[in-house]
Amino acid sequence: MHEMSITQSMVEICEVHATGRKVVEVVLEIGELSGVVPESVEFCFEACTKGTLLEGAKLSIERVSGRGSCPDCHGEFPMLSLFAPCPDCGAFGLTVVSGEELRVKELELE
Ligand SMILES: [Zn+2]
Structure with missing residues (x-):
């Protein structure tokens, strides 16, 4: 599994x-x-943290919504797929502004 x-x-x-x-x-x-399913990460988290410093840690997942900007009309739109055309003018090749994130934002230590 990818998420594992x-x-x-x-x-x-x-x-x-x-x-x-x-x-x-x-x-x-x-x-x-990002193509990563949060539910799957949650599912894998317990197994992956066993015997590590993260065992028993709380996992919080924040979703970042997809946004893209259009090279033609220079608008910015919510983006549901990486290959979606501009909802305004129909141009392809939108630049991803946000939504590809996959990172550890915070780490709280004992
Ligand atoms: Zn456009």
Whole structure:
């Protein structure tokens, strides 16, 4: 599963930053266009954190909505898919402004 390896590397990054301290809470930012399913990350989190500094930590996931800007009409729109055309003028090739995020936003240590 795709999310399993993502969660695994996320846990590894957190462990490096925790520098031996126990992690109480992890806040993750997942963009709607990142292709990552938050429910799957939640599901993998428990298995991936077993025996690590993150075991028993609370996982909070913040969704970042997709936004794109149009190269033709220079408008900015909510973007539901990476390959969607501009809802205003129909041009393809929108530039992603936000929504591809996949990062550890906060890490609360004991
Ligand atoms: Zn446009």
